[in-house]
Structure formats: structure tokens, C-alpha cells
Amino acid sequence: MRATTLGLTFVPFALHAAAEDCSCGYSVNSTNATYFGLFTQKIENDFVHSASDVTWDSTPGPDWQAQEYNVPPPEARGLYGKAAQPRNVNFNVLPPGSTGGNGTLGGDPGLQLWTRSELVSESDGQYIPMAEIVTAQKDILYGSFRVGMKTTAINGTCGAWFFYHNNSQEIDMEVLSKDRSTKMGWPVNLVNQSPQSVASGYNARNTSGFLDWYLTIDPKVLYTEFRMDWLPDRIDWYANGQLLATFRDNIPTAAGALHLIHWSNGDPFWSGGPPEEDAVLTVAYVNAYFNTTSQAPQSAACGPGQLTEENTCNIISATSPPQQPNVAHPGSAPEPLRPSNSAATVSRARVWFTCGGIFGGTIVLTLLGCSFF
Numbered sequence: 001m002r003a004t005t006l007g008l009t010f011v012p013f014a015l016h017a018a019a020e021d022c023s024c025g026y027s028v029n030s031t032n033a034t035y036f037g038l039f040t041q042k043i044e045n046d047f048v049h050s051a052s053d054v055t056w057d058s059t060p061g062p063d064w065q066a067q068e069y070n071v072p073p074p075e076a077r078g079l080y081g082k083a084a085q086p087r088n089v090n091f092n093v094l095p096p097g098s099t100g101g102n103g104t105l106g107g108d109p110g111l112q113l114w115t116r117s118e119l120v121s122e123s124d125g126q127y128i129p130m131a132e133i134v135t136a137q138k139d140i141l142y143g144s145f146r147v148g149m150k151t152t153a154i155n156g157t158c159g160a161w162f163f164y165h166n167n168s169q170e171i172d173m174e175v176l177s178k179d180r181s182t183k184m185g186w187p188v189n190l191v192n193q194s195p196q197s198v199a200s201g202y203n204a205r206n207t208s209g210f211l212d213w214y215l216t217i218d219p220k221v222l223y224t225e226f227r228m229d230w231l232p233d234r235i236d237w238y239a240n241g242q243l244l245a246t247f248r249d250n251i252p253t254a255a256g257a258l259h260l261i262h263w264s265n266g267d268p269f270w271s272g273g274p275p276e277e278d279a280v281l282t283v284a285y286v287n288a289y290f291n292t293t294s295q296a297p298q299s300a301a302c303g304p305g306q307l308t309e310e311n312t313c314n315i316i317s318a319t320s321p322p323q324q325p326n327v328a329h330p331g332s333a334p335e336p337l338r339p340s341n342s343a344a345t346v347s348r349a350r351v352w353f354t355c356g357g358i359f360g361g362t363i364v365l366t367l368l369g370c371s372f373f
């Protein structure tokens with residue numbers, strides 16, 4: 001229960017923090033914590049309110065590129081080929097001023113990735129129309145990659161958030177819509193492709209790079225944050241801010257791109273399908289913090305022993321499912337649905353300490369200040 005909201009009192013802190021600099025990068029955990037990951041680049045997309053971060057060609061600027069390709073049935077390793085088509089990537093933003101509900105196209109708001117039920121016939125077989133977007137940045141090396149998305153309830157597709165260098169250096173969180181929930185929860189596959197998985201026919205199932213995890217909430221019902229932190233010595237997997245597992249074998253060493261894909265190839269042992277009706281996966285946001293092989297060298301001011309809370313921005317991490325954009329939030333201004341490390345949010349983190357010092361107890365921050373419970 002919210003007891004008090006202390007709004008204007010803290011505006012001076014917000015103004016102070018607006019001058020915050022991230023000149024040494026974005027940090028997972030504070031730079032004085034036992035473990036932290038520092039990254040100098042970021043991509044932050046809010047697909048619920050904006051339709052500007054995807055392009056359908058190689059125009060520089062937008063973060064993501066919608067893909068167009070055909071993978072014939074044998075190479076697609078299923079009963080059908082895969083036809084990635086830009087028409088299956090649609091912006092379904094909220095109408096202006098809306099605080100939540102359906103997007104302008106109807107249905108859940110966000111970037112839609114469709115897998116179609118109607119097959120395309122080519123001379124070499126039938127193809128399932130599907131959707132994929134890939135970052136324009138192709139030289140990502142280590143990072144913390146987060147997506148808020150709602151997967152489809154239509155049987156027969158695979159929705160995946162992944163890093164890809166090649167078939168033996170690939171980090172993947174995959175939700176199969178054919179999987180039934182169990183007593184343990186709703187399955188998500190955590191996959192680190194390796195030379196071993198390539199050797200067993202691109203199947204990681206019997207390697208140390210594979211884990212069936214069960215989520216405590218249904219990602220077909222609630223937008224869920226899937227997160228993978230790829231570090232030189234490990235991969236940390238998260239859902240809604242909860243650490244699920246850590247992998248330490250065959251950690252990828254080479255740079256690549258981030259992908260979001262919603263596909264089916266009819267393989268009864270993986271995607272299943274084709275879906276009986278058009279199936280949509282909806283992406284609310286991406287927050288990715290990473291290094292690249294082409295990034296400028298850092299100045300001496302960010303060298304060993306120089307990192308501080310003052311010259312890095314702490315990445316605020318989710319601790320629960322994101323705000324659900326398909327539900328109206330009357331009374332609150334339409335807001336990005338994600339924790340972010342913008343100056344304003346960093347200032348809120350600062351304010352937290354200040355309020356904590358002053359009032360003690362459990363404190364939750366609002367846009368204008370802090371309120372306590």
C-alpha cells in the first residue's frame with residue numbers, strides 16, 4: 001500500500017543527476033561490486049511507443065534490419081523451408097496518448113513477428129513464411145541482452161532471442177509454442193551451441209550447453225523479460241530479472257549480431273507446425289548493452305582503478321515482469337515499459353539511496369520522487 005508520495009522534494013536530485021555521465025560505459029552491478037560487467041555500447045528500443053528502430057534495407061541508423069531470405073527444406077532441417085519476409089514484421093504501436101491496451105493494428109502492442117499458416121510453394125518445396133530481425137551492428141562481443149516479449153499461444157512455432165556468430169558460437173533463449181506447461185511451469189530452452197552440438201546434427205540437447213528451464217509465469221500470457229549476459233568466462237541466463245542458470249563451457253569467443261526470430265519448419269521434434277493459423281510474437285522492448293570489436297579505445301580516465309559510480313551508469317535491472325502494455329494504466333503517463341539507464345533513471349537510483357538514508361524502510365521510486373510502503 002502506498003503511504004506517501006514525496007514528489008517535488010526530490011526534483012533537485014533529478015536535476016543534479018541529469019548531468020550524470022556514462023562516459024566510461026554501462027555497468028551490470030555497481031563497479032564496486034564483486035562481479036560487474038562493463039559495456040560501452042547500447043541499443044534501447046521501445047517498440048510499444050515507437051516505430052522507428054527497424055529498417056528493411058541496410059540504411060545506416062536504425063538498430064534493426066528485417067530479414068528477407070529463403071532457406072530450402074533440406075537446409076532448414078525440417079519438413080518445410082523457411083521464408084523470412086519483411087511483411088511479417090509489423091509495427092503495432094499504441095495510439096498516441098494511450099496508456100495501454102491494443103495497438104493501432106489491434107491485438108497486443110509492440111513489434112509483431114508473424115509466422116504464417118499459409119505456405120508458399122516454390123519449385124524446390126514448400127516454405128513457411130516467418131519473421132526475423134537482426135541488429136545492424138554485427139561485431140558485438142560480450143554484453144547483457146534483454147528483450148521484453150510475449151510469445152504466441154498458437155501451436156507450432158519457435159520464438160527465439162539469440163546471439164549468433166556461427167553455428168558453434170550461438171547463445172539462444174527459445175520458446176516452443178507446442179510445449180505444454182508442466183507442474184514445474186512454462187518451458188524455455190536455454191541453448192549454447194558448440195562444436196559438440198554441431199557434431200550431433202545441430203542439436204545441443206545432449207551437451208552441457210542445453211537446459212530446459214521452467215518459468216513461473218506463462219510468457220504466452222504475460223510479456224516476459226528474457227535476458228542473457230554473455231561474459232568472457234560464462235553465460236548468465238535470466239527471466240524477469242531472476243538468475244536462472246550459469247553456463248561455463250564452450251563460451252563463444254567471436255563477435256556477431258543479435259537476432260529476434262519467430263519461425264517454424266515443421267520439425268515435430270522442435271518447432272512443430274506449421275501453425276494452423278497465423279501466429280504472432282510481440283516484442284515490447286529491447287535493452288542491450290555490449291562491446292564491439294570496432295569500438296573506440298577508452299580514455300585513460302576509464303583505465304584500471306578509474307571506474308567509479310560517477311563515470312559509469314548502472315544498468316537498472318528488472319526484478320519482475322515488465323509493465324504490461326496491453327493493459328491500460330489509467331492515471332499514469334504513457335511510459336517506456338522498461339527499466340532503463342537513462343540519466344533520469346540513474347537519478348532515481350541515486351534518489352533511492354538518499355531517501356533510504358533519510359527515511360529507512362522499503363522505498364519504491366516513482367517518476368517524480370519516491371514513495372514508501
Ligand SMILES: *[C@@H]1O[C@H](CO)[C@@H](O)[C@H](O)[C@H]1NC(C)=O
Nearest residue numbers: 030031032033034308309353
Ligand atoms: C559502492 O559504492 C556506493 C557509493 O558509491 C556505496 O554506497 C556502496 O556501499 C558500495 N558498495 C560496495 C559493495 O562497496
Ligand SMILES: *[C@@H]1O[C@H](CO)[C@@H](O)[C@H](O)[C@H]1NC(C)=O
Nearest residue numbers: 028029035036037229236243
Ligand atoms: C551481478 O551480481 C550477481 C550477484 O552477485 C552475479 O550473479 C552476476 O553474475 C553479476 N553480473 C555480472 C555481469 O557480473
Ligand SMILES: *[C@@H]1O[C@H](CO)[C@@H](O)[C@H](O)[C@H]1NC(C)=O
Nearest residue numbers: 037038039040142231291298
Ligand atoms: C568492454 O569494453 C571496456 C572498454 O574497453 C572494458 O573495460 C570492459 O572490460 C569490456 N567488457 C567485457 C565484458 O569484456
Ligand SMILES: *[C@@H]1O[C@H](CO)[C@@H](O)[C@H](O)[C@H]1NC(C)=O
Nearest residue numbers: 101102103105106107108326
Ligand atoms: C483487441 O484486439 C483483439 C485482437 O485483434 C480483439 O479481439 C479485441 O476485440 C480488441 N479489443 C478491443 C477493446 O478493441
Ligand SMILES: *[C@@H]1O[C@H](CO)[C@@H](O)[C@H](O)[C@H]1NC(C)=O
Nearest residue numbers: 165166167168169198253254
Ligand atoms: C565458428 O567460428 C569459430 C571462430 O571464428 C571457429 O573456430 C569455428 O570453427 C566456427 N564454427 C563453425 C561451425 O563454422
Ligand SMILES: *[C@@H]1O[C@H](CO)[C@@H](O)[C@H](O)[C@H]1NC(C)=O
Nearest residue numbers: 155156177178179180181272
Ligand atoms: C501441439 O501439437 C502437438 C502435435 O499435435 C501436440 O503433441 C502438443 O501437445 C500440442 N501442444 C499444445 C500446447 O497443445
Ligand SMILES: *[C@@H]1O[C@H](CO)[C@@H](O)[C@H](O)[C@H]1NC(C)=O
Nearest residue numbers: 200201202203204205206207
Ligand atoms: C541424447 O542421448 C540419449 C541417451 O543417450 C539418446 O537416446 C538421444 O537420441 C540423444 N539425443 C540426441 C538429439 O542426440
